[in-house]
Amino acid sequence: MEVVAITSAKGGTSKTSTTQALAYGLHAKGKTVLMIDADAQANLSFSSGVDFKAVQADLYSVFKGADIDKAILEIKPGLHIVPGSVALMAADREFTGQRSFLILRDAVRKMQKRVDYVLIDTPPAVGLLTQNALAVADKLILPMRPDGFGLQGLSQMMAYIAEQRKRTNPGLQIDGILLTQCNSRNNVDKIITEQIYKMAERMGTKVYKSKIRMGTAVPASGLMRKSIYDAYPKAGVTLDYSNFVDEFMGGMTWQRIK
Ligand SMILES: Nc1ncnc2c1ncn2[C@@H]1O[C@H](COP(=O)(O)OP(=O)(O)OP(=O)(O)O)[C@@H](O)[C@H]1O
Ligand SMILES: [Mg+2]
Numbered sequence: 001m002e003v004v005a006i007t008s009a010k011g012g013t014s015k016t017s018t019t020q021a022l023a024y025g026l027h028a029k030g031k032t033v034l035m036i037d038a039d040a041q042a043n044l045s046f047s048s049g050v051d052f053k054a055v056q057a058d059l060y061s062v063f064k065g066a067d068i069d070k071a072i073l074e075i076k077p078g079l080h081i082v083p084g085s086v087a088l089m090a091a092d093r094e095f096t097g098q099r100s101f102l103i104l105r106d107a108v109r110k111m112q113k114r115v116d117y118v119l120i121d122t123p124p125a126v127g128l129l130t131q132n133a134l135a136v137a138d139k140l141i142l143p144m145r146p147d148g149f150g151l152q153g154l155s156q157m158m159a160y161i162a163e164q165r166k167r168t169n170p171g172l173q174i175d176g177i178l179l180t181q182c183n184s185r186n187n188v189d190k191i192i193t194e195q196i197y198k199m200a201e202r203m204g205t206k207v208y209k210s211k212i213r214m215g216t217a218v219p220a221s222g223l224m225r226k227s228i229y230d231a232y233p234k235a236g237v238t239l240d241y242s243n244f245v246d247e248f249m250g251g252m253t254w255q256r257i258k
Contacts, residue, residue, distance in 0.1 A: 003108060003118045004175070005137035009160065010153035011124035013143045014180035016043045017218050018241075019121040022141075024227040025245030027079040031116040034072065037084030038104070038133055039123040040091075045083035047222040048075055052083070060087040063095055068107040080115070092127045101168060104132035126160050134161070135168040139175040141248075142205075143212075144196075146179050146188040151195055158203050174205035178244065180212040210244035213237050 006019045016039070023033045037044040038059060045052070050073060057071040059082050071082045095103065108118055120133040134140070142157060144150040154177065165172050177200050182188055188196075188211065200207050215237025221228045228238045 001112050001115055001118060003120070003136050003138045004141060005120040005122055005130075005133040005139075006141045006143065007122040007130060007133060007157070008142055008144060008153055009124070009126055009156045010144070010149065013124075013145055013150065013153070014178075014212065014218075015124070015143055016047065016121050017222070018141065018143050018178060018180065018212070018244075019044055019119050020047055021228055021241035022245060022248065023079065023117075023119050024229055025242060026117055026119075026249070027076075028229065029245070029249065032078045032114075033080070033117045033119060034111060034115045035079075035081040036104070036108070036118060036120045036133075037081060038088070038120055038129045039084050040086050040088040041123070042084040042086065043222070044121045045081060045085075047225055048081055048227075049225040050081060050083045052085070055083050055085070058083040058085045058087075060085055060091075062107050063088075063091060063103050068110055084121075088123075088129060091129055095128060100128060101131040101135050105136035105168075108136045126156075131164065131168075134164040134172060137169070137172060139173040141175055141178055143178045143180045145181045146192050146196065148192070151192065151199065154196070154199055154203075158199070161203075174203055175248070176200075176206045176208045177203075178208050178210070178212065182211045182213050208244060208247055210240060210247045212240045212244065215240075 006015045023035045027033050057066050062068050062071050072080050074080050122130045122133045215235050217228050217232035217235035217237050221231035224231050232238050
């Protein structure tokens with residue numbers, strides 16, 4: 001089992017879209033995947049088609065002490081989700097005990113040998129939920145928009161990750177920085193690119209070769225509550241995400257649009 005958290009201190013960097021695209025992509029390659037929606041916005045649960053009315057237990061319940069098995073929903077065989085909910089908004093105030101940042105770690109460890117990947121979508125803030133994700137993750141994916149604010153967010157994240165390594169998870173790796181919402185030709189401004197590569201070096205990580213372009217297929221498939229592969233299999237941004245899945249898995253079988 002490998003635990004991957006998709007995180008950034010900034011909002012709207014494609015954390016949720018990337019979590020979903022990676023989860024469905026890994027699943028299509030025959031891997032078993034559990035997604036964890038650690039965001040009160042519950043965007044990942046919504047866009048993955050979770051029927052909220054039928055949810056009996058979610059991540060909040062797990063924080064309250066429920067067994068994680070009770071909170072796992074099947075999307076299709078081999079692809080599961082622990083849904084998020086608005087109740088998580090109170091997490092920072094509600095769970096304040098000494099071990100409160102290890103609740104997710106204890107729950108996820110029960111999944112050892114039962115799934116290949118656990119992918120955790122985090123909220124756009126560095127509160128208790130993100131802390132929990134970073135305490136259990138083997139590696140992080142840091143999505144960012146290639147602009148000045150993205151860089152600023154990344155440097156804030158660097159300090160935060162260093163702190164979490166000291167506090168809870170010395171082995172925490174940064175798998176890479178994923179450039180998202182790039183312009184249609186995936187050309188990123190040269191000056192920004194240089195800065196991002198420098199930052200990656202300082203963080204001891206890489207920038208993924210795969211970049212994710214802007215594409216209406218992402219918000220549209222979210223609204224349709226389907227994965228981009230199911231809703232828009234031929235879109236450019238779908239291809240970008242497929243390439244990213246290959247790169248993440250270590251086999252760079254690049255495809256380009258004909
Ligand atoms: N490559 C893309 N092209 C076009 N729109 C995108 C792309 N990636 C994400 N979006 C859209 O941008 C918005 C933010 O994306 P997403 O929800 O994945 O980001 P996030 O980092 O999870 O946001 P938050 O910080 O609020 O959790 C969504 O409406 C999504 O559909
Ligand atoms: Mg999100």
